[in-house]
Amino acid sequence: MMSKLIEEEMEEIRKKIAEEFPDDPALQQVHIARKIIAREAELQGLSFLKYVKTVGKHVNIAKKS
Numbered sequence: 001m002m003s004k005l006i007e008e009e010m011e012e013i014r015k016k017i018a019e020e021f022p023d024d025p026a027l028q029q030v031h032i033a034r035k036i037i038a039r040e041a042e043l044q045g046l047s048f049l050k051y052v053k054t055v056g057k058h059v060n061i062a063k064k065s
Contacts, residue, residue: 005039
């Protein structure tokens with residue numbers, strides 16, 4: 001699945017998270033990923049969990065092909 005977020009949205013997420021966790025790049029990466037996934041779920045009208053399950057099904061199908 002291709003991200004539906006525009007680069008500006010992703011950059012805003014990165015900036016906010018960097019401010020929240022200025023001295024922990026690993027924690028920043030985890031939170032950035034979660035925020036991006038949550039936003040993509042929102043754009044598709046899905047809950048976070050439903051979106052992750054849907055993406056997981058696509059990955060499993062691709063592996064079997």
